[in-house]
Amino acid sequence: MVLNAIGAPLVLVERPNPSPGPGEIRVRVEACGVCRTDLHVVDGELPNPKLPIVPGHEVVGIVDAVGPGVDTPVPGTRVGIPWLGRTCGHCPYCSSGRENLCDDPIFTGYTRDGGFATHVLADAAYAFPISSDDPVSSAPLMCAGLIGWRSLSFAGEARSIGLYGFGAAAHILAQVCRWQVRETYAFTRAGDDAAQKLALSLGAHWAGSSDEMPPQPLDAAIIFAPVGALVPKALIAVRKGGRVICGGIHMSDIPQFPYNILWNERQLVSVANLTRRDASEFLGVASMAGVKTVTTVYPLERANEALADLRAGRFQGAAVLVP
């Protein structure tokens, strides 16, 4: 399913299966999650996508061919392919353990063709073995889960954590937090009873609208919804010294706010991309925590419908495309 121009619907096209080059693997896609970042790509909210592009960066599938120099993974292995497709390995960020900020990266489904397809190429060194035998429920872990995990690492030792926007990322993170015996507070669009109910069923301590204040000040808040107006709201909801973490790759403008809601050593930070270390840590945690994703499956050729439903908030949890 190909995006030929910003804002256009994806188009089903038939291409020959690609051949893996040196260091690459070819994966037969079993499932690919649909992420809000795919909407940002389609809508042109991220600069300079490769066009035409096959979106999709929550890929799970089976290695079916390997290029020269690839020892692992071997053909037949189930792997996950995330957003971080390749890094340069020598810029100041790569050299200091922050490859998520690499100066010259490749991103799956944005600057290299992704998983809204039957087959996809990936760098062997940036694919991760998936031990689960359920590719559909594993797919959302590859971005929603990973970005949630990286966001949570920025919350440090916080015990009470607000989650603004209870979609794919938050519904995974709530389960991780429950396993870690942290309290989560789920904030949804006003009147989104279904999302609030889902949050409570996954262990959230409290669920309400983002216009409400939590019953007590929070240690940290993570904003997944791409809504800048949530930033001042979250700053008001966290205690002195608390941290507000923006987990999205794109957000509408943040409205002006008075300094006193930031004062008292509150911090406002953003999280970008992922490192391979995040991925291997998180996949282990997800398995130990017994994370179960809530998914809505669409056949690959109905990718446009999945994107529209994500935009309108018409399903709970995560949408997953299956070829």
Ligand SMILES: [Zn+2]
């Ligand atoms: Zn780099």
Ligand SMILES: [Zn+2]
């Ligand atoms: Zn994503």
